[in-house]
Amino acid sequence: MSRQDALVTADWAEENLEAPGVVFVEVDEDTSAYDGGHIPGAVKLDWKSDLQDQVVRDFVDRASFEKLLSEKGISNDDTVVLYGGNNNWFAAYAYWYFKLYGHDKVQLLDGGRKKWELDGRTLTTDETSRQQTSYQAKEPDNSIRAFRQETIDAIGNKNLVDVRSPDEFSGKIIAPAHLPQEQAQRPGHIPGALNVPWSKAANEDGTFRSDDELGTLYGGAGLDGSKSTIAYCRIGERSSHTWFVLHELLGHSDVKNYDGSWTEYGSLVGVPIELGAKS
């Protein structure tokens, strides 16, 4: 995997809006963003209602994913180009999720909605209609998904990368600074975790930094390239962004996203927690 395979530029996207076999998909938590104007031809996925099981705290199962993509008019042969707001957080989450269910031809629009809007490129409220397909998903590829016991076992053995802000890492706050404070029972981080906020991997306009800058960033933070890595945040979407950087852009081989993240870990009874900034 490399930058050319995993990312497309806004210029490329603009030239390929009507290309056969290319489907643009906007992924946001706030679907009013899509409804207020989206990239021409793009379909919408709602991070919460489409991709999360509505009862159990987990993904939708394979059959539901097949049904969802079929209804959206996405076929197995299509190249899916994902984009969204929040610096592509949820688009990166969806990217990881598409990979998990075995869709190989998936790419992220570099800079997402933000760069597209700042560039003044076209957005439309025209409804997108695509013909229903019969999408076939594969069994989930759990080689890119970490679960809680595996994360606990990784303490002292693997790279743990906490991609939240320094104040969330140290335990000063439990949720990002633009949200009311809520969620996990206890603040702090997993002992031994590195703190490399996701935002350090992105430029101001939401595009990813260069491979050289990214290599220096994680190397400088102490990420040992010879070890496996688990990334986590609060609910698994910002860590998808970092998973994308480490696994898809930098090509590290064994990188998992712990989507249970701090809301799960920080609510478990008896697990080790560390407070304070990195020494």
Next chain:
Amino acid sequence: MCGAPAQDTDLPTGTDLARDTVLAGRVLADGEPVGGAFVRLLDSSGEFTAEVVSSASGDFRFFAAPGSWTVRALSRIGNGETSVQAGGPGLHHTEVAVG
């Protein structure tokens, strides 16, 4: 919930201004509100902390901690930034001019 809630001026239920440090304000260009601007909260070392999109009335809001902050706005008509000193909990108002 990890997306930005509606950036209106009413504070969400459960906000306790005796406990919470809220930075709120508007993005303006020549005195007129700028909606759809990307408003970034940077800490005292200039590191990114959070980002929201301003409402149609130019309003934005962050839940932060006491300290020195920079609020930087990116918009199609230009960028701008301002500093905010949040000495303690409560509602701290600011305005960011872009252009």
